[in-house]
Amino acid sequence: MSSTSKPTSSENIVAQKFDRCLADLIVKSGVGFSAGVIASVILFRRRAWPVALGTGFGAGMAYADCDRSFNPARIPGTRIVPASELKKDGSS
Numbered sequence: 001m002s003s004t005s006k007p008t009s010s011e012n013i014v015a016q017k018f019d020r021c022l023a024d025l026i027v028k029s030g031v032g033f034s035a036g037v038i039a040s041v042i043l044f045r046r047r048a049w050p051v052a053l054g055t056g057f058g059a060g061m062a063y064a065d066c067d068r069s070f071n072p073a074r075i076p077g078t079r080i081v082p083a084s085e086l087k088k089d090g091s092s
Helices: 010-042 049-070 083-089
Strands: none
Touching (some): 010 049
16 A cells, blocks of 8 residues: 555645635634633723733734745745745755
8 A cells, every 4th residue: 555645736735725724714813812801891890992902912913823834935034035046056
């Protein structure tokens, strides 16, 4: 039995990244919502703004992670090296 793996299509890679982003959005927004409800009940006499703030922070963190997933050039410290530069160095 050979262990040859089928190449993954780019559509499947994008779909997997999108699914991960959607799951991350749901989880992080839910955690932010929960933290906002707890803060609202305990600290702020049942005001609504801590819930909205917590949910917004969670959604913002999920958006930032998703943006880094789809565009790795935005990760600080990452350098994109053109293929022509690699051929000049002889490291290919």
